Amino acid sequence: MGIVQRQGLRNTVISYFGLILGFVSTTLVLPRFLVPQQLGLTGTLSSLATLFAQVAALGFASVGIRFFPYFRNRENGHHGFLPFLVGVPLLGFAVVLGLYLLGRPTILGFYEQDAALLDTYYLWGAVFALFTLLYSLLDAYLKGLYHTAFSSFLQDVLLRVLILAGALLFAGQWLTFHGYVLWYVGVNGVLVLLLTGYIVRIGELHWRPRRAVLTVRPVRELLGVGAFTLLSSLAGSIIMYLDTLMVGAQVNLAAAGIYQIAFNISTALAIPARSLNKIAFPLLADYWKQQNMTGMAEFYRRTTRLNTLIGCFLALGIGLNLDFIYSLMRADFAQGTLVVLLLLGSRLFDGVTGVNGLLLVTSPRYRFDLIFNVSLSLLTIGLNLVLIPRLGMVGAAVAAVAAQVSINLARTWFVWHSFRMQPFTWRIPLILGIAAVAGGAAWVVPAVGSPFLTMLLRSTVLTAVYGGLVLVTGTAPEATALLQNVRKRLNM
Known part of the structure; x- marks a missing residue:
């Protein structure tokens, strides 16, 4: 089995496990320990950091994945591609950071009811954005090297476990809420350190800048593709994160949570x-x-x-x-x-x-x-x-x-x-x-003594009626074929 197949299989397992873990932690566990305003604050910081990092990245994460094959040469340090990949977005980060700091009164002005609370962690939002930016760039570099499983594990599993651990420490009064927010930001920095350590371990931390990086592909082409990707990724992020930001700004952080x-x-x-x-x-x-x-x-x-x-x-x-x-x-x-x-x-x-x-x-x-x-x-x-x-x-x-x-x-x-x-x-x-x-049919099932029993009854009725009608009507040929295969095996 080649490296791409191995990494793909590992990514699939990690992805599904991470999705289940993420749903359980962010939907069923964290809301037991944190009040809506607290979740609204951490969600707002995360959304601000993601948008900040994407603007600063100038689309270079996607540029790294797309163009790395042209630079690939391990003996030559990949023509200095890594410092170029990280260096240009860091310049972008410096510019966006200046705008972020100058725009502090304006941004906080949108959050009238919770401005004091958000102001306490405003600068930590910039730190959060830096961690997010560095992680995305190192992740893109590893994708170009076909080493993706470890990064997926960090993002999809370890990060969620660490955030969940912070919430448990907060619930056990080992952390104040202020300590939990710093933990929430800091674990993203831990991921950057672990990813850097992994790059060192596989011998791919080629940190020496080289002039050759400017001649392998036209810089104008790289920047053009980056700009196109920036617009596309920003549009996707706005769809994902803007609702929470605007609810927090126009209502309050509790509503955002x-x-x-x-x-x-x-x-x-x-x-x-x-x-x-x-x-x-x-x-x-x-x-x-x-x-x-x-x-x-x-x-x-x-x-x-x-x-x-x-x-x-x-x-x-x-x-x-x-x-x-x-x-x-x-x-x-x-x-x-x-x-x-x-x-x-x-x-x-x-x-x-x-x-x-x-x-x-x-x-x-x-x-x-x-x-x-x-x-x-x-x-x-x-x-x-x-x-x-x-x-x-x-x-x-x-x-x-x-x-x-x-x-x-x-x-x-x-x-x-x-x-x-x-x-x-x-x-x-x-x-x-x-x-x-x-x-x-499931909706008319009356509520019984507990929400759990009601859920079991309604789910049973829903599954029986829905699945039965799908099989009887032949709506899903794939399901019908699967059932026939099961019957054949049982009759053997």
Whole structure:
């Protein structure tokens, strides 16, 4: 087994374990120990640091992955690629840091109710951003070297374990909340040190600058690709983090904490789609290379059907059992119930519209994906500015639904108009109908003595009705074929 296969297998195991660990810690454990305002503060610092780091990076993390093969030469220190990869973003960090410090009164002015609390940790936000920036650059360097498993372990597993450990220390009164925030920031620095140590261990810390780095590829080309990537990554980050920032600014940090937990609960719906997309990306690229439009269209329809089938089941499972999920947290977080339902609708629609984004970004018209992402960001910002002052954190969720539905409809139409491919068959409305019937059957199950027992009963009814109708109607050929194989083995 080659290095790419070994690293890929390890990454898969680490990724799935990390997703489960992340969901349990950020959704079920941290809300038991931290009040909404405290979670809102750490979430705001994390969002600010991520956006700060991405602007400072100038898109160089992606540049490192894309162009490293041209610089690869271990005997020659890869032509000084590592100091170039880190050095340019550090210059960007210095510029953004100056703007961050000068903009302190303006940024804190958005957080009128919690300005004093946020001000206490404002400079730590810059430290957090530096750690985030360095980690992303070193991670990109290791990806170019095909050493990705250790970095994935640090980010997906160790970081979450350390944050969880800090929360447990806080709950046991070994740390004050101030100490927990410094712990929360500091563990990101620990990851940078561990990643640097790993690079030293594999003998790839080539830190000596070389003039040759400026001649292997035109610097103008590197900066141009970096600028394009910066816009694309910023658009994605705005979609991911802006809601929490704007809720905190226009309502308060407590509302931001409640919204963040609601957002985390809804992310469970995105896990299957993300896993499928990891497979879909290289397959779609290969279809484009072969110009196999028929195979691509069939793949487009099949993945849409699977996303819809799994997404409807998970959305119902989460939505019907929110009382149980919130019973595991402080009572204040239950104020996010409607937010969860709205965000589940947004993520479900994103799955139902298929892999249109991946299909577009792997196509010859990939630049249009940036237009859609930027449009989604601007639409989200505009709707948040209008709706959050009127509806609070629910307004942010309504904005997310409206923006996602609008852009996904536009992107789906664009794919159809450009390539004459659309993802819908008669099975999609049938799945939605089955979901409505199964959801209704589970919803009428009365609440019993405890939220846990109610969850078990409703989940059992939902699974039996949903799974039974899917098999009887032949909605999912893959499930029918799997059942037939199981029956054959049992009859042997």
